[in-house]
Amino acid sequence: MLTLYSYPALFGVADNNGYGLKVYAFLKLAGVPFNHEHIFDASTAPRGQLPYIVDSGETIGDSETIIAHVTRKYRLTTDAALSVAQRDGDLLVTRLLDDLYWVMSYSRWKDDRYYPSFRDALKREHPRLTNDALDKARAFNFQRYHFQGIGRYTPDGAYARGLADLGILARLVPETGFVHGMRPATIDASIYAFIANIHYYPIETPLKACVESHTNLVRHCEEIHAAVSG
Structure with missing residues (x-):
């Protein structure tokens, strides 16, 4: 298996x-x-x-x-009915999610306002994690952010990128159903993966506030979460 x-x-x-x-x-x-x-x-x-x-x-x-x-x-037909234009659009959204990833990660590891809560949550759910291990992970991420570029932004500048990404997703995700109809496609799994890591994150970052302000993003996330949990 x-x-x-x-x-x-x-x-x-x-x-x-x-x-x-x-x-x-x-x-x-x-x-x-x-x-x-x-x-x-x-x-x-x-x-x-x-x-x-x-x-x-x-x-x-x-x-x-x-x-x-x-x-x-496994000869899956998840996206078999999509047109070339739909596949092209999905690739563009996938690249947008790559950008959103860095802002999400920044909010957890880089921003001093939110890192302590994130660190404590990790230790609470995974007690074998030590402060030393988390400090090393944080330092490693600081290096990644610097070379990727997001680490050279001010917090406001970094979040502006993420909020712009979320704004596009909010205009893309429908009020009912999924991106390409009434059945979820691969792009729905991709969008869910990043939105869920903001929506279910109990730390009030600007990204979370933005997601919570869009009922379609929350609805989409929660429907897929229910379908894939358990």
Whole structure:
């Protein structure tokens, strides 16, 4: 059976990282059976990044590559009816979510207003985490933010990027149903993965306030959450 390796759960969400949760939600919605292993150390993962899967002895990393592999191998029809224009639009939204990821991560690890609450929540849900380990993770993330670029923004500048991303998602997600109709597609799993890691996050960041102000984003998130939980 396929095994998904990703970061641990937090605040009732199956993975506290959007990329792992995207794969988890996709597999659940597609009805592909899998085992889910939570890990903290990504050093042995492909390119040192989570998530990854092991499927019949083959190790595959990167959320998009994983989804493409599973779709092909298991002959999934999740997106089979989409037009070329819809597929192109989904790719653009996927890249937008890549941008949103950095702002979400910044709000947890970089912003001194919210990091203590995030740190304490991690320790509460995962008691084996130590302050030393979290301090090292924070320092590592500071380096990533600097080289990626988001770490060179002021907090207001960083959140402005994320709020712009959320504004586009709020205009894309319908009041009922899903992005391409009444059945969820891969892009719905992707949007859910990032919105869930904001909506179910009990720390009042600007990103959370924005999501909560859009009932369509909340509705979309909660419907998919109910479908993939348990």
